[in-house]
Amino acid sequence: MRYVDEYRDRAAAQRYARAIARVTTRPWAIMEVCGGQTHTIVKYGIDELLPQKITLLHGPGCPVCVTPLELIDKAVQIAARPNVIFCSFGDMLRVPGSTSDLFSVKAKGGDVRIVYSPLDALQTARENPAKQVVFFAVGFETTAPANAMAVFQAHTQHIENFSVLVSHVLVPPAIEALLSSPDNRTQGFLAAGHVCTVMGYEEYVPLSARYRVPIVVTGFEPLDILQGVLMCVRQLESGRAEVENQYLRSVRKKGNRPAQDLVARVFRVVPRKWRGVGEIPQSGLGLRDEFAAHDAETRFGVAAYAVEEDSECISGLVLRGVKKPHECSAFGGRCTPEHPLGATMVSNEGACAAYYRYRRFEQQVAGATKGS
């Protein structure tokens, strides 16, 4: 496929790896923010191509992973009701709540449906006027325009049986929370290319300046990530801390204005709980009052429900780059993708699931080392 295959070229990847090795003189810890990038890195063994001095830390950018336990419970409670059609992206179905998950609700006869787009859920609502259709609106800034459009159209077209359970999170406040934490190890960031496609990257300039960290907006194919690492290492080696854009073919400095405008019309910035991390101020999106009629939490009376998280799972430490997945005692034993204890093992993009799937832990145990 055009704009995909050429960015997976092996010879070009090796040239990048050599260039990175040449410019690296000291140890550096670089975090890729987005779970999609983590998946590419582990799938293609990009971390194995890099010099030993460079450590890639896997960041919190997996919306499935950071959706708080209580919101999964709320989804389960709503989906189990008669007369509800509960629509969700597929990867939310196996995320464990306190006692159940959406997949189990479906197995017991609940009408839980996987959709590709929030507009598919809206269409389901049009076709089933006697049912309540609920869409699980999770995601980062990348997904917010799509979810905003579904709510906006439901509102303007008076599709009153459509509501959304919102768990939207924002990247810059999470980066700031990581950087201001006393156990922070990250010295440079690969920012998430599709988040920045929507939002642009001006928000990152004050973060980069305040914490003296390079931030390189980076794409998702192997060559994108290698180029992002090279740009980041060159900054670190020369003592610079700037925002640079590797993903030029998609990301413009100011992002996508029409998308930002509709997101701002439908949503407002609110505090959000992140699974494994806790509450981060001004780190999420909630519906504006004008669209409150489409809020599933109030429609189904679950807004006040709260629950504490399990203590065995170390996904919070993994999400902050403090621990690697295989450093957890439950990893691969009590916790597997089939029986996950925490969300980083559930989603394809979770660091734990990626390590498990690509057998990274066996190599670690066997003492295999990276090229130098």
Added chain:
Amino acid sequence: MCLAVPGKILSITGEDVLRSGTVSFGGIQKQVSLAYVPEANVGDYVIVHVGFAISIVEESEAQQTFEYLKQMGELAELEPLQ
């Protein structure tokens, strides 16, 4: 979750928030909202996430990844190592 895939616009219908089009992803065709790329034309490549085009691929910038090492002056020095 933030997975987005480039595809080529084959046709466009509708206006404003209802603007949409048929987009080909390596031969597989899907209906995609083009509400957020009002300047996109038939033949353009767009980056598509959960049924929405979120940007137009900039052809002139797409080569940059392959030019970067040359610009760094590294490529010429590295080639003999192959």
